[in-house]
Amino acid sequence: MSGSLWLKPPAATPPLPAPPRPRPRPAAPAPEGAAPGATPPAGTAPDPLDELADRLDDFVASAVHPDEVAALLESDGMTDDHIRLSYGRNDSFALAEDLYARVERRHPDPAPIGPAPTAAEGLAACLLRGLLFALPGLAHLLAGPLLSGQPGRYGLPAGTVPLLAGAVTGWTWNQVLSHRAHTWLGLGDRPAAARALLTGAPAGALAGTAAALAAATGGEGPAVVFAAGQALYLAAATVLLVLGRERALLTALLPLLGALPALRWDLPDPLRAALPALSLAAAVLAAARALRPGLVRGAAGRGGPPLADSVPYGLFGLGSGLLVLHTGLGTTLAAGAGTVVALTLSMGPAEWLLHRFRHGSLARLRTLTTARAFRRAATGTLVLCLGAYLTVLLLLALAAALLGPGDPRPVPARLLTLLLVGTVLWLGLLLQSFGAVLGAAAVCLLAAAAQALDPAAGALAAGGAAAVLAVLSRVLLVRPTAHRP
Template identity: 75%
Template sequence: MSGSLWLKRPTTDTPMPMIPRPRRETAPGAPGAGPGPGPGHDTRIPDALADDPLDELAERIGALAAVAVHPDEIAAILESDGMTDDHIRLTYGRADSFELAEDLYARVERRHPAPQAPPGGAWPAGLAGCLLRGLVFALPGLAYVLAAPLLAGEQGRFGLPGGTVPLLAGAVTGWVWNQALAHRAYTWLGLGDRPAAARALLLGAPAGALAGTAVALAAAAPGETPAALFAAGQSVYLAAATVLLVLGRERALLCALMPLAGAVPAFRWDLPDLLRAALLLTALTASVAFAGLVLRPGARRGAAGRGGPPRAASLPYGLFGLGSGLLVLHAGVGDTLVGGAGAVIALTLSMGPAEWLLHRFRGESLTRLRTLATAREFRRAVTGTLVLCLGGYLGVLVALTLAVTLAWPGAPWSTLPRLVTLLLIGTVLWLGLLLQAFGAVLSAAAVCLLAAAAQTLEPAAGPVAAGGAAAVLAVLTCVLLVRPTAHRL
């Protein structure tokens, strides 16, 4: 999972309309005034017949009102310009900004600009990049295949294989820390300050590696030292991978992970322990080296730039990483460490197409925003796009699950009930990522954490918890994202 859906706000500011002033009246006897009226008449005579102030306002903000798909958008423009309800009642004779916005919406003709055609090959190139990210998300799973004989030991705790607890503890700690760190770095990138983003990663990535290592060592029981050491290397890798993914170095990360392809023969033949350890250490060393190279701009003095975004703003993203990570772990629990990794591999591989479909949903929604004239049409179009994108993602997840099932015939998670649970978890992840991309990360994190807590307390309730979470996120998505204002940049 990544935060690549950050979209910058427009760099040009649209000038807001000036509030029209009432026309001045001319007193009798003043230069240019006509003869005074007779007795009993009003002594004030307007110098000219004033135009309707609403016409003048419609002319001033016509360019903005013409592209609005709902009166609420015009009301937001009026309020941002400082128009109070008292001013609107005195000047325009309407009760408030919403009534004035409805009149303007009805008076101004819709003039949506034609959507710009995407550059040639934009979607295929975007798809290739997202598939690459999905591949580098899944390749680290081969490290568990290589390390399985090295970690083999006595039966572990909680009915899990030996060494699983420190591995999971270190992994979850890394997910939480690195999700929050990635958000902070992406925020710096959104501000156009790449050296400051590198500086944030330079300070945060080693701290995350130390935190994951400390938690894994603390969770290790006697006899689980090899697993704790592997978890320490896993924490270091997660920190390096976060740096490379945030800074757009997916190809470098792919090159660093290539030694893990040596795990493929391990599915059929027994490899020497020395070779297994060498492949793991080579991939880890290459990942750290590449991360160090791309962090050089952050090492310069003064690279931190301004004060930066508040650190508390990154906390919900860490909580979302915790909840989604726990759900993925529950999906991958099997009778063996390797067997249980099959579902995780299917989910992680699907994150590449999922990311592309998230981009596709955003692009289609923005196109509809420019071409449709009413809020009802927009809601209908966005709902259809949402159903198609979610359905496409679940179709990809089913195909990947079947492919991995062929590689692991008879895996404990390949039964129909577990497949249904896997699809429900996939729905939760995709909708959660979609809400996160539109700023509703706290709601997505809360739902994922509740579902993960329910599965942890009662593993048999996994399908119910995942189904409930998917239903809640679907309702939240339909409520939030069918509004035109949610798609304004």
């Protein structure tokens, strides 16, 4: 599941657009008795509000709510004190309402906003990422017999605890790292992004290995070795996915397809160890090549994004990762594997639907004329995209149950829990992509803590988290100001 729980954070807020050329506005009525066309009396100062309306005419004319204008004023650095002194209004909201009332609504034809995510090219790229998220699971299938031994703790197979400790540490660390690197990419500084990955990825691999070692007990040495390789792979995969080298990562994972015969036949132990090692070496080499721009001197010379801005992304990775693990561990081994496979494969369609929601909202923002119409349209798009994702997840879960070992008949309660966890993941990723990551992280962490305290309350905890995130999404994402590119 390397990388399955992160998305590119939204690009940095664009700067205030250059002031458009002032449009001619209707002349103020001439004083009574003055000749038509006469200039205003000497000493009459122009209304500063008219000048501001002229400067922001294009933006205000296309706004669907005064709050959009208020957001623009605040981003331009206008404080309440400045507004009171310069324009005689109490605050940015009062000034925005006046501007909104002065400027006639004009909604031009939608400008190009990039290729639609419905294109086969965009869908294929997202499906490729979903495949990349699931393929590393074949390494566990190959190495499983090599890790077997005495029964592990908490009723789990031998070596499970150190493997999970390393994986959760890697997910958390790499969420923070990928956010910081994406911030550099959003600033147009690719060498600085590579530099951040060059220093952060090895540190993440060491952190994952240390966590696995700390969680291991006697007799779990092979599991610690495998966990170290897992941590190193997570670091390499993060580098390649952040820098857009999906095809290189896919090539590195191809040796793992040798695990497919292991579903029916027993493979020799040297082959079981060699295939994951070969795939790991290829991924590390590909990541090292991708990081060469980070070796440029001064690549990250200027101040980077504050670390505090990236921490919530790591907390979201921790909470969502724990939810997925609880969902898989709360069933039989075969059913749990099918659940995790379904969730990881669904991350590709999930990412595509996230882009579709954002693209559809931007298109409606440019065509609808009222905030009420936009709220209604955005809500409908949100429901459709979430419903589409849950349909895909359900089909993948049914396919995993039919093709996997054991009883192919799905258990309704298990499917319900899976769909609730899928709802939490998709809505959390959606909020994260719009910058509302702290709320999503808090909800996921609380739900994961509830499941840890009482595993039988898995469906209830996931359902509560899904309800809270649905309300947050409805409140935050139907506002026009949340979608301004």
